[in-house]
Amino acid sequence: MRKIIHIDMDCYFAAVEMRDFPELRDKPIAVGGRSDRRGVISTCNYQAREFGVRSAMSSHQALLLCPDLVLVPGRMSVYKDVSQQIREIFSRYTSIIEPLSLDEAYLDVTDTEQCQGSATLMAQAIRDEIFNETGLTASAGIAPVKFLAKIASDLNKPNGQFVITPNQIDEFVKTLPLKSIPGVGKVTAKKLLDHGLSTCADVQQFPKAKLVAAFGKFGHVIHERAFGRDERAISPNRVRKSVGVETTLAKDIYTLAQCQQVMPQLIQELSARMQRSAKERKIHKQVVKIKFNDFKQTTMEHRSDELSVNLFSSLLSEAIQRANGRGIRLLGVSVGLADETVMQQDSQAVSQLDLPL
The missing domain is CATH 3.30.1490.100 (DNA polymerase, Y-family, little finger domain)
Structure with a gap:
């Protein structure tokens, strides 16, 4: 049984801007292009999210929702430098690291002896070190499989962590909405709902052959995830697609x-x-x-x-x-x-x- 940690930085680009420019901390801000140039929001802080502002939203729409929103141009070189700092912290605990983007990564700590071998304690230690060295907060999910670790990292955001132990998997997935499974987007979720499937418990009662017939290879993936199964290992050398x-x-x-x-x-x-x-x-x-x-x-x-x-x-x-x-x-x-x-x-x-x- 693996011990996997998924680390996800909290509103990363916006958090870097608030760190470097303290005058922005109490304001709703978003990193993105100017509204008069058809800009799109990359990310926003939690104050802005309270108004309904979201990533991938047009800057124009974001300003309609939040007229006091402060639009900040991105500084990609800074975000990359800080990301390297964070990855160096990861490397203190394991060499098996799979970056997903500048602000999130999977870590396999199965064989790590630090923190008495506890993945939960390691996740806390990593988050503490990130904050002490960069001034930024991170959230973490800890689970025996990748997709559950990713889901778990979102459950106590911001600046928190959530653990799913091996003996908790069965109960956890029963009520898990299928739309929460990574890879299940709006279109797939609607198609699943058209088949009467909204939770993993629904899929557990649904014939696998019918699921594969309707969704192809991804039907097999959905069936596996509905039972909490994910055999994918952490891939340090992730191949670009x-x-x-x-x-x-x-x-x-x-x-x-x-x-x-x-x-x-x-x-x-x-x-x-x-x-x-x-x-x-x-x-x-x-x-x-x-x-x-x-x-x-x-x-x-x-x-x-x-x-x-x-x-x-x-x-x-x-x-x-x-x-x-x-x-x-x-x-x-x-x-x-x-x-x-x-x-x-x-x-x-x-x-x-x-x-x-």
């Missing part, structure tokens, strides 16, 4: 021709990002994303083993047909990266995109 770029437009655009004027710069940025972070990886698909002015979005994708400007253009043409008169506020392009098995079978590097600019 995709690379993408997107831009929120200053004003809505409506035509294919207007979109085509934006695409070359996006594709050029994508190519540069691949050269920096995925140079030795093959791709297996290309994706175009459009977000409309009603904040609904659509994606079009197609399998491809090499980058193609023409394919991006074709996907864009298909995606824009779904606009139905709506304005377009965001465009994005991305590629899916082949997994390690494919990499081992074919070590040919991804060729640099030849841009007709």
